[in-house]
Amino acid sequence: MNTHLDIARRRLHNQGITETTLRKPSDVVAWLVTVQAQDFAGAKWALGLRLQGATDDDIDRAFADGSILRTHLMRPTWHFVTPADIRWMLALTAPRVHAVNAAMYRKLELDGAIFKRSNAALAKALQGGNQLTRDELREVLHTAGIVTAGELRMGYLMMRAELDGIVCSGARRGKQFTYALLDERAPHARTLERDEALAELASRYFMSRGPATVQDLAKWSGLTTADARRGLEAVKAQLRNETVDGQTYWFPAATPATKEVSPAAYLLSIYDEYMSGYKDRSAIVDTGHAVMLSGLGNALRFIIVVDGQIVGTWRRTLGKDAVTIETNLFRRLTQAENRAVEVVAQRYGEFLNLPVFITAQTAKDGR
Numbered sequence: 001m002n003t004h005l006d007i008a009r010r011r012l013h014n015q016g017i018t019e020t021t022l023r024k025p026s027d028v029v030a031w032l033v034t035v036q037a038q039d040f041a042g043a044k045w046a047l048g049l050r051l052q053g054a055t056d057d058d059i060d061r062a063f064a065d066g067s068i069l070r071t072h073l074m075r076p077t078w079h080f081v082t083p084a085d086i087r088w089m090l091a092l093t094a095p096r097v098h099a100v101n102a103a104m105y106r107k108l109e110l111d112g113a114i115f116k117r118s119n120a121a122l123a124k125a126l127q128g129g130n131q132l133t134r135d136e137l138r139e140v141l142h143t144a145g146i147v148t149a150g151e152l153r154m155g156y157l158m159m160r161a162e163l164d165g166i167v168c169s170g171a172r173r174g175k176q177f178t179y180a181l182l183d184e185r186a187p188h189a190r191t192l193e194r195d196e197a198l199a200e201l202a203s204r205y206f207m208s209r210g211p212a213t214v215q216d217l218a219k220w221s222g223l224t225t226a227d228a229r230r231g232l233e234a235v236k237a238q239l240r241n242e243t244v245d246g247q248t249y250w251f252p253a254a255t256p257a258t259k260e261v262s263p264a265a266y267l268l269s270i271y272d273e274y275m276s277g278y279k280d281r282s283a284i285v286d287t288g289h290a291v292m293l294s295g296l297g298n299a300l301r302f303i304i305v306v307d308g309q310i311v312g313t314w315r316r317t318l319g320k321d322a323v324t325i326e327t328n329l330f331r332r333l334t335q336a337e338n339r340a341v342e343v344v345a346q347r348y349g350e351f352l353n354l355p356v357f358i359t360a361q362t363a364k365d366g367r
Helices: 003-014 025-032 038-048 057-065 086-107 112-126 134-143 151-163 194-209 214-221 225-238 287-293 335-352
Strands: 069-074 075-079 168-169 178-181 238-245 247-252 265-269 303-305 309-318 323-329 356-362
Touching: 003 247, 025 038, 025 057, 038 265, 038 335, 057 069, 069 086, 069 151, 069 194, 069 356, 075 168, 112 134, 112 151, 112 168, 112 335, 134 151, 151 168, 168 309, 178 265, 194 214, 194 225, 194 247, 225 238, 225 323, 265 323, 265 335, 303 335, 323 335
Parallel strands: 323 356
Antiparallel strands: 069 075, 069 168, 168 178, 238 247, 265 303, 303 309, 309 323
16 A cells, blocks of 8 residues: 555545535634635635535625634744634734744834734724724824835734734625734634643644644644644544554544545645645655646745545636636646546535636646
8 A cells, every 4th residue: 555645535534525514614623723815716715615506605705704814833824713713813822923933023023012003903993792893993003103105014014913912803804804803703612721722723733634743733823833733742542543654543443434536636735734734745756746836926836636635736717707717737647536526626616616627737847
């Protein structure tokens, strides 16, 4: 058996990609603890592909009603998180994000006194259920005498308010994002002592993303390796582990039997938790193809997975009446693999409620 392929397939299962019993967008976010969400469209699809029959509109409604929230939590970048989890997650990870941001705080001349004033002004403007756009909040801060010149300075002021638990996402106004008071959006958020939070995070990480290593947990969460080990130590009795190539992988003790379907294809965001949830991606992409993926980031946001392995990339073009999917393959696919890709492309079209057209090309060195 290809050991790496086995790891990949277990991850697909545990993440709820191959099979799912989850019914609502908030169920997916709760299972995964957080879902990377700076690419909003890709993050919505990450939830949709882990649900049966969900549509883009379903995810938008969950976001609008606040059953899923979007805020800066880890590393730092935006993530989806549930109202129940947002407080203890912020308490655990925000100090690490502040450490990462410290140099930019200094560069932008942002200090504790300014953050105290900006947080107070934002809280006052948003109280009573107000949900305001960033531009509207820029005016609020300007009126309070706080300089917001430049998108970078305003971005760090808003990120600080998120990390301090003052604001989080409100409902979108058309295509514009808004901010709301966290106290009003998540009035019943749980709080945990730090060791409890480390244990909670480790347990849910390895249950939803295993097989994974403690280094994967540290990289994903932005916590130190020592903290990741501390969390694992508290919950390892409920997990199993195997050592592969000198690395110890942890995963749920009980893994139910699954129906192996091959070939099985998936169209994922480049930021999907199948990618962003791990430090070491060698189990899902070979070295040569990893080089081809490096630096894609904002340039190309989607990947094609067949039987757990990344075999190419894709991009979408949204039209008024259809979505066109252009694939760029690292190797030639078999006829059955191509059919599997077509099936999942049609599923993506159903998610958007649009017909799908596929165009394909194979990398010049593809075989």
